[in-house]
Amino acid sequence: ETGVTQTPRHLVMGMTNKKSLKCEQHLGHNAMYWYKQSAKKPLELMFVYSLEERVENNSVPSRFSPECPNSSHLFLHLHTLQPEDSALYLCASSQDLRGASYEQYFGPGTRLTVT
């Protein structure tokens, strides 16, 4: 495996379910990100991790809970979601968080549908 992988690629869940999205990067990067992309909307940054430490939480509801056990893996735990949470969830990684110049590598995303 190369690059950034995400599983599952598609997920349908009810509002009372608990599920987790998984992201793995094989690039040796130190920073990882979760983004949400709703239909016809820009990507929204949700969480940023650097060296397994959360450095940013963009006012995301508590029904989304991130976890970064090591620099290669990132999870997004989901519980009691709402239909408006249906979106494409993208994971990305970058070498580090040097402010002005860094390249992010994105995974293919998980298409989430909340019923």
Place this chain on the structure above:
Amino acid sequence: LAKTTQPISMDSYEGQEVNITCSHNNIATNDYITWYQQFPSQGPRFIIQGYKTKVTNEVASLFIPADRKSSTLSLPRVSLSDTAVYYCLVGVSHGSGNTGKLIFGQGTTLQVKP
């Protein structure tokens, strides 16, 4: 925060050169300009990045004037497979801290026609 403005959509034909211009009037001294490409239901892909003047790689060229308040992504001889959304981003530095983040706007939807 540096905000970017780019056209919502553009049409082109196969074989033509496409130029997409992005405005970023409030760009900071340390900010770089980065362009990403995104196909439907896929994550964005890095295309090119620059700080000033001109940058060229195997995919595109990036032109940045001296005042850096705008930039132009140039795609030579586009094909149908170049149909995608193109995002212009300006890297944000948070003062003395090292936390930077990319802010994605609406992007430009490029439609290449046969």
